[in-house]
């Protein structure tokens with residue numbers, strides 16, 4: 001099955017376990033940090049492609065000239081690790097700080113355990129520009145803010161979004177969206193049982209409908225058969241925003257000096273998403289005034305955020321963050337789990353058996369207890385995110401001077417921890433090339449990760465994904481509903497995936513969907 005998965009994403013992975021690199025001071029993990037720093041190789045000697053005085057390393061990406069031209073982010077990183085070792089310095093990239101790429105979980109742990117009170121994660125520069133320079137009247141978002149601003153924002157949001165109680169209140173509405181999605185699948189399915197070529201757009205509609213219910217207190221109507229202009233425009237605006245971010249931040253561009261068409265496009269898309277968010281946040285403010293909090297009324301996530309801060313701008317910033325960070329990720333995660341199960345019928349059979357037992361009457365709304373009891377389904381989601389991590393890398397600025405890959409790395413250096421590589425490596429996961437949900441169950445101890453930092457689907461620490469609980473609930477509910485109703489089959493060529501900013505599905509998701517008896 002994993003041969004099916006490892007198409008574009010792992011195109012250059014051959015030999016990742018076979019190549020040997022001379023790394024310095026292998027025993028640094030065991031040494032105290034001062035001794036380790038004294039024994040470490042100097043920062044200037046950290047291996048990596050040498051920038052030329054005039055063009056830096058940019059020339060290496062020019063088609064027909066450079067050896068890295070046309071590589072996707074994951075392919076580039078894998079190639080650099082093959083050529084230079086487990087820690088690679090990538091300097092001389094226009095508009096980007098010097099970065100260190102890492103592929104050793106021991107180094108990930110060092111970075112993440114020393115990140116400090118307010119961990120710093122470099123945001124997309126074009127998003128930062130939009131928030132800091134272009135829209136100075138708006139509050140900076142959680143994902144782009146840093147330091148104390150981030151700490152204050154995050155602790156307010158944690159008290160609402162990271163509470164199991166808040167998430168439990170959403171089981172019923174999120175399940176209602178999942179059931180609508182199953183109806184939608186029936187509606188778009190062809191006579192031969194096949195899903196249409198643009199089925200990943202349908203998955204995007206489901207994810208948009210789910211997260212906007214949390215972020216904006218509304219059902220946008222993305223799953224309705226009649227075209228809902230606002231819902232579809234939101235989906236388009238989000239898609240456009242990611243395309244423009246790819247062009248502005250990952251390809252050579254002059255946007256920092258002149259307003260390019262891509263920058264104008266990004267501004268237009270983000271303005272649209274912000275405008276819709278402002279409208280629904282204003283409605284929530286009105287609701288809070290006309291129906292104040294009382295014992296009988298449970299407040300929504302948005303209302304709680306607004307009450308805590310009394311600042312509608314914070315509600316808008318958080319809603320936009322949830323939409324930007326929570327649609328593509330969740331829809332890709334759920335799609336990959338469906339793909340893995342469609343290609344592993346015996347695992348799908350185990351999911352069916354669990355669902356029949358836990359949800360005897362599929363006409364009833366899902367309960368919290370039922371969601372909690374879906375242990376095997378949850379293991380399938382974890383395993384799908386291991387086989388194909390939606391977030392290929394975790395980014396941080398180092399919180400102090402560290403020894404990474406045997407070299408000293410100054411405080412404040414931007415590092416990319418490539419857990420998308422480690423989570424698919426045999427040395428960290430026995431039988432890594434197999435889809436084995438059992439590894440996440442108590443009886444699968446022999447298949448478990450050999451290093452706790454080799455798998456970081458939602459990041460780590462104070463800055464980890466703030467939407468993790470909602471993302472899990474959404475994926476659990478929709479997969480429960482889909483597999484309670486259908487058997488999925490895959491009769492297509494292997495699915496193509498690639499990493500740009502996030503993992504993206506690059507070929508049609510044409511599942512064959514059969515009704516279960």
Ligand code: HEM
Nearest residue numbers: 143322325326329330333391458459460463464465467471
């Ligand atoms: C399968 C789905 C998802 C995956 C794999 C995922 C993964 C991640 C990762 C890896 C990070 C960076 C963590 C770190 O730096 O340590 C992150 C951050 C974030 N995620 Fe998610 N995410 C998902 C869904 C969601 C959803 C549904 C939401 C919204 C409710 C969301 C909102 C955010 C936000 C706002 C941040 C930035 C947090 C901060 O900087 O404080 N994510 N996510």
